[in-house]
Amino acid sequence: MRAYTPKDDVQKKSYYTDRFFVSPQVPKFPVENDEVFTKDLEAIKAKFEVSEAYIQVEQMVVFIQPEDNYKVLELMKNELEYTQLSELSAIDWLAKENKFEVFYQMLSMNKRKRIRVKMFIDKDQAVNSVEKLFRSADWSEREMFDMFGIEANAHPFMKRILMPYDWQGFPLLKTYPLQGDEFAAWYEVDKIYGKEARDIIGPELRDTAKVDRYDSQRFARLGHEVPKGTKITGNEPKNEQSYQEEGGVFLIKKLNKKDSVVIDDPQR
Amino acid sequence: MAQHKVNYTKDGGLPVALTSIDKIVNWGRSNSIWALTYGLACCGIEMMASGASRYDFDRFGTIFRASPRQADVMIVAGTLTKKHAEFIKRLYDQMTEPKWVISMGSCANTGGMFNTYSTVQGVDRLIPVDLYLPGCAPRPETLQYGVMLLQKKIRANSASRAQKAKRLM
Numbered sequence: 001m002r003a004y005t006p007k008d009d010v011q012k013k014s015y016y017t018d019r020f021f022v023s024p025q026v027p028k029f030p031v032e033n034d035e036v037f038t039k040d041l042e043a044i045k046a047k048f049e050v051s052e053a054y055i056q057v058e059q060m061v062v063f064i065q066p067e068d069n070y071k072v073l074e075l076m077k078n079e080l081e082y083t084q085l086s087e088l089s090a091i092d093w094l095a096k097e098n099k100f101e102v103f104y105q106m107l108s109m110n111k112r113k114r115i116r117v118k119m120f121i122d123k124d125q126a127v128n129s130v131e132k133l134f135r136s137a138d139w140s141e142r143e144m145f146d147m148f149g150i151e152a153n154a155h156p157f158m159k160r161i162l163m164p165y166d167w168q169g170f171p172l173l174k175t176y177p178l179q180g181d182e183f184a185a186w187y188e189v190d191k192i193y194g195k196e197a198r199d200i201i202g203p204e205l206r207d208t209a210k211v212d213r214y215d216s217q218r219f220a221r222l223g224h225e226v227p228k229g230t231k232i233t234g235n236e237p238k239n240e241q242s243y244q245e246e247g248g249v250f251l252i253k254k255l256n257k258k259d260s261v262v263i264d265d266p267q268r
Numbered sequence: 269m270a271q272h273k274v275n276y277t278k279d280g281g282l283p284v285a286l287t288s289i290d291k292i293v294n295w296g297r298s299n300s301i302w303a304l305t306y307g308l309a310c311c312g313i314e315m316m317a318s319g320a321s322r323y324d325f326d327r328f329g330t331i332f333r334a335s336p337r338q339a340d341v342m343i344v345a346g347t348l349t350k351k352h353a354e355f356i357k358r359l360y361d362q363m364t365e366p367k368w369v370i371s372m373g374s375c376a377n378t379g380g381m382f383n384t385y386s387t388v389q390g391v392d393r394l395i396p397v398d399l400y401l402p403g404c405a406p407r408p409e410t411l412q413y414g415v416m417l418l419q420k421k422i423r424a425n426s427a428s429r430a431q432k433a434k435r436l437m
Contacts, residue, residue, distance in 0.1 A: 163386070176385070179385060180384070184386070187353075204393070206383060206389065218378075243417060243420065252295075252299075
């Protein structure tokens with residue numbers, strides 16, 4: 001039997017201090033544990049300033065200076081055989097240290113190793129585009145600009161990729177509300193019908209779980225449907241629902257279940 | 269002797285049918301609802317299944333058209349993003365009157381599970397909707413039933429009167 005715990009003041013105690021589950025950090029190991037990574041790190045350190053490096057989940061993480069990013073990736077591509085850029089994006093640390101973390105996930109098919117190159121940039125600071133080195137950076141950098149507002153210098157087409165061109169705000173910032181700001185809430189109404197239509201169309205109804213049986217604008221009570229906008233008193237007559245009129249339809253036969261035959265002989 | 273001699277006096281045998289203009293026009297309209305091919309998300313898969321041989325939309329005269337100018341009904345099958353919102357309005361405007369709209373699935377009805385910044389919270393914010401189909405995604409049977417209800421709705425309206433253009437505002 002389970003031990004009894006008194007539940008008198010269970011409501012008064014707060015169960016959780018963190019709003020979300022905070023997972024423990026994955027352990028980090030020194031780079032010297034891996035031969036290949038040690039050589040790679042030496043090659044990078046010989047030419048560039050590396051602030052931190054460690055191995056996490058069998059991948060090396062290297063922190064570099066933001067102005068070196070093109071040169072470091074060029075070195076890794078041409079000399080260290082890291083020929084693929086699998087992923088490139090940013091992390092919003094603005095609330096914590098007023099910085100963005102930009103990362104480049106590199107893959108070497110020959111060495112069968114992955115290196116994550118990271119760097120911290122300030123807010124409103126642009127990064128150097130690596131699109132000339134890796135074609136995959138083209139869309140990734142556009143997405144980074146779309147979602148965080150981080151521009152990539154010397155990118156051939158620095159425009160939004162997912163959101164519309166005339167969108168305002170950067171949705172992946174931690175300060176951006178999930179359900180959108182004022183601009184996002186009225187975007188389609190403003191664009192199609194104009195600002196003066198806001199009063200007619202009304203604000204978005206975000207509580208999709210809300211069911212009001214006296215609301216005939218959004219809901220119809222099944223079996224008691226009324227025209228849209230009718231004031232509901234609660235004494236609506238019952239409507240029999242059927243897919244076809246009772247009297248039959250011109251030139252169309254209605255299925256009469258009594259007269260129909262179910263063929264259950266597979267050998268017929 | 270003719271084996272298949274038609275008995276003209278029996279019901280349906282006479283090669284003449286008497287009816288009103290209203291009924292014949294509505295019969296034609298309701299049994300040739302050409303739908304705009306407009307799958308926006310996973311509901312589009314169910315819409316395609318409805319059109320394919322197992323569920324066979326052709327039996328209802330519903331044939332998918334790739335052009336809004338040839339379509340009578342727009343089945344909004346899927347999530348409408350705010351980026352795409354202007355195009356649904358444009359496609360709806362390009363359809364010729366009379367036209368109807370079926371909002372298929374939770375996303376098209378209310379935005380559904382996408383309670384986010386980039387999803388339109390119900391297509392009825394932009395275009396007038398005739399029929400809302402619940403489900404995520406609705407089965408092809410639901411869509412077929414919806415088309416049959418739409419046929420019933422078309423038959424209930426007077427066809428001879430000039431159709432009043434439907435406008436949201």
